[in-house]
């Protein structure tokens with residue numbers, strides 16, 4: 001499961017990619033609308049990705065706390081400017097990562113009813129009634 005999450009694979013079959021571009025690309029990150037393997041529609045409901053903003057916020061806070069504590073441990077500095085500059089840089093550098101993984105975490109852990117289905121990882125995915133409704 002962690003491998004699928006890290007590689008940003010489809011949460012249902014773990015075969016198809018969620019994103020059409022790598023984490024750090026100058027053209028920005030493009031998502032696939034559907035899983036290329038099991039045809040899962042990634043945006044589960046209208047406004048679904050809005051929820052990912054809250055996940056992204058939580059990631060940002062966790063990263064800032066981690067880096068602030070690490071910075072204090074390494075430098076022992078109390079200069080606010082050092083912290084502001086480093087943390088802004090960290091947030092800027094990590095923003096593509098946060099964008100990507102806030103959505104992956106939402107799909108993997110925060111979406112009821114969406115989970116790994118081994119039958120869909122086969123080369124010929126099992127079709128269910130839900131697929132008929134989705135299509």
Ligand SMILES: [Zn+2]
Nearest residue numbers: 010013035038
């Ligand atoms: Zn899939």
